[in-house]
Amino acid sequence: MTRSTVDIRTADGVCPTSVFTPSGTGPWPAVIFYMDGPGIRPILFEMGERLAAQIKARVLVVGADNDQGFPPAQAEKLEAALRSAGVDHRVEIWPGAAHGWTMKDIPIYNEAAAERHWREMLALFDATLQAA
Numbered sequence: 001m002t003r004s005t006v007d008i009r010t011a012d013g014v015c016p017t018s019v020f021t022p023s024g025t026g027p028w029p030a031v032i033f034y035m036d037g038p039g040i041r042p043i044l045f046e047m048g049e050r051l052a053a054q055i056k057a058r059v060l061v062v063g064a065d066n067d068q069g070f071p072p073a074q075a076e077k078l079e080a081a082l083r084s085a086g087v088d089h090r091v092e093i094w095p096g097a098a099h100g101w102t103m104k105d106i107p108i109y110n111e112a113a114a115e116r117h118w119r120e121m122l123a124l125f126d127a128t129l130q131a132a
Contacts (some may be wrong), residue, residue, distance in 0.1 A: 055082075059089040060124050061119065064097035 002023075057107040062077060063070035072093055079091040097113040100106055104114070 006049050055085065055087045057088075058124060058128050059087055060120060061089070062120070063093045064099055064101055064113070065095045066097065067099035069099055107126045 005016060043051055059082060061075070063075055070093075073092055075091050079089075082089040082091065092117070094113055097110045098108040101110040102114045102117050103109060
């Protein structure tokens, strides 16, 4: 798998991103993993609404119950936007985890929640990315 970096420049600043491309021939799924360390900026809501109006894929969004960056009220707004746009989706807050629970190299890693994360994500890929 190759990794390249791209800086997305906006009026609000720079968002460093990484693009990972699996070896072999595709097609490959597009996975958007977005984090904003300083906190949610208002433009992110507008971007989310714009994207939700164009999404053609099944979407899984999971937050942790111990995560001030994605509180239940925000999850409800995202749920409403995706539902309004007719997007096949699940938006959930999982109990017993903190922001970043899937990364083994940080202290808040939660093995049970991380394993659930992988099971859910791989099940989604299996259900939606089968060859025709």
